[in-house]
Amino acid sequence: MFELLGVPPQALFGQLLLGLINGAFYAMMSLGLAVIFGLLNVINFTHGAQYMMGAFCAWMLLEWAGIPYWGALVLAPVIVGLTGIVLERLFLRRLYHLDHLYGLLLTFGLSLIVEGLFRREFGSSGLPYGNPMPGGTNLGFMFLPHYRAWIIVFSLAICLATWFVIERTKLGSYLRAATERPELVQAFGINVPRMITLTYGFGVGLAALAGVLAAPAYNVSPVMGSNLIIVVFAVVVIGGMGSIMGSIVTGFALGIVEGLTKVFYPEASSTVIFIVMAIVLLLRPAGLFGTQR
Amino acid sequence: MADRASDAELEVAGLHGHYGESHVLHGMAFEVRKGEVVTLLGRNGAGKTTTLKAVMGILRSRSGSVRFRGAELIAEPSNRIARMGIAFCPEERGIFASLNVYENLMLPPEVKPGGLPLDEIYKLFPNLKERLGSQGTKLSGGEQQMLAIGRILRTGATLLLLDEPTEGLAPVIVQQIGATIRLLKERGFTVLLVEQNFRFASTVADRHYVVEHGRVVDMIPNAAVGENVAKIEAYLGV
Numbered sequence: 001m002f003e004l005l006g007v008p009p010q011a012l013f014g015q016l017l018l019g020l021i022n023g024a025f026y027a028m029m030s031l032g033l034a035v036i037f038g039l040l041n042v043i044n045f046t047h048g049a050q051y052m053m054g055a056f057c058a059w060m061l062l063e064w065a066g067i068p069y070w071g072a073l074v075l076a077p078v079i080v081g082l083t084g085i086v087l088e089r090l091f092l093r094r095l096y097h098l099d100h101l102y103g104l105l106l107t108f109g110l111s112l113i114v115e116g117l118f119r120r121e122f123g124s125s126g127l128p129y130g131n132p133m134p135g136g137t138n139l140g141f142m143f144l145p146h147y148r149a150w151i152i153v154f155s156l157a158i159c160l161a162t163w164f165v166i167e168r169t170k171l172g173s174y175l176r177a178a179t180e181r182p183e184l185v186q187a188f189g190i191n192v193p194r195m196i197t198l199t200y201g202f203g204v205g206l207a208a209l210a211g212v213l214a215a216p217a218y219n220v221s222p223v224m225g226s227n228l229i230i231v232v233f234a235v236v237v238i239g240g241m242g243s244i245m246g247s248i249v250t251g252f253a254l255g256i257v258e259g260l261t262k263v264f265y266p267e268a269s270s271t272v273i274f275i276v277m278a279i280v281l282l283l284r285p286a287g288l289f290g291t292q293r
Numbered sequence: 294m295a296d297r298a299s300d301a302e303l304e305v306a307g308l309h310g311h312y313g314e315s316h317v318l319h320g321m322a323f324e325v326r327k328g329e330v331v332t333l334l335g336r337n338g339a340g341k342t343t344t345l346k347a348v349m350g351i352l353r354s355r356s357g358s359v360r361f362r363g364a365e366l367i368a369e370p371s372n373r374i375a376r377m378g379i380a381f382c383p384e385e386r387g388i389f390a391s392l393n394v395y396e397n398l399m400l401p402p403e404v405k406p407g408g409l410p411l412d413e414i415y416k417l418f419p420n421l422k423e424r425l426g427s428q429g430t431k432l433s434g435g436e437q438q439m440l441a442i443g444r445i446l447r448t449g450a451t452l453l454l455l456d457e458p459t460e461g462l463a464p465v466i467v468q469q470i471g472a473t474i475r476l477l478k479e480r481g482f483t484v485l486l487v488e489q490n491f492r493f494a495s496t497v498a499d500r501h502y503v504v505e506h507g508r509v510v511d512m513i514p515n516a517a518v519g520e521n522v523a524k525i526e527a528y529l530g531v
Contacts, residue, residue, distance in 0.1 A: 177391070
């Protein structure tokens, strides 16, 4: 069969794996963006910078404090999430009553500043971060590095846990209700402003967690976020803002689509997601899983 | 305030409210005594709904005085007001589409002990029990209204603000809601009701305040409704 397609199986499965890994990052990032947009009405353009901050935070924890990867996996999202909470308290909360455009401009500007500061301090060539799980397994049809398998399993677990909390728990019902009608939820006695702050902190922490996860797989570099975020926004547009599961499925699916394009028509691999986006916008402007709002 | 003369549960005085630039409430003043059912009657746009939202703190730009059991609420955010024991049922019912019926019912947190247990709410509104797994907004209008009232009975709030609970509902459901309000009164709840339908209001309420242009212009005890029908109809423009 592989001869028929003119593609060696090693290349096919290798690209599928890479696609799944990219998809894992798309899913975690678009999940956070969707949750933040739903409740805050802010298109969080800082998301890429916060992903980068997560990776750098892991690097600093290792280099400056000797805290290894597994510690950073817990600490970095908390630290970067806290910076998100400060950001929400100081700036974002002044914009909720305004058009989306203002939140977008603020967060875009902030991400330029953050990226500039990191580039000034660390240069733009990137810093290495050691692989905490060296080695791999030969599956017969391909070689599977342990760390890559970990990325997929862990991010899938985080995505599903987030889905479960939002769709199946009491806390999640507050979040869903406040996304629809914050003023009524608050009139039931729930401190919605605090919930908004914590939700933003959570979404930012999720981006930072993706950053930590990415650090050993790619270089830690100030521009790693801006490279990723454009694709992630396309993923969000394709999936639509309406559904948590939609963000997860779209993220992984588009990673795979990208990987397969690399095998069969490499010339289009960097544009295929945007072609899909254009088609989806033509046929379903609210996105595959989205609802008009 | 130990020396309060009345047993007022809710005292509103000199209440002003704005929506952006437009001044909607012009010194609303009324009181609701403990265990009473009181209505705000008036035409569309008179400021009845706005009054409820100002009491609840949903309308932020408000001034004057709103006292609940002697405590001033005017500067409190709505979540704190709810925690003191006031609950609000909005005119458009506010059923959440992304929550199922059970989640909608359980959404408002318990603010005080002494709310109705779930069993009693199911007894009042048997339809709800059969549809717990349905999406909230898939219910009929009447069922949504029952859900909107049912969920605030659980919380232990003692003062209920109901905004046009009978609007657009079939007569048999209006009767069911009337029976519910009478039962709530029996149970010692205090109810402030906004109504356009004064025939319905006169079957449940103790007193009626007539609202025009953002202020109270008249108060009619329910016992005196019979001799004041013509006057009330003139107020309401029916």
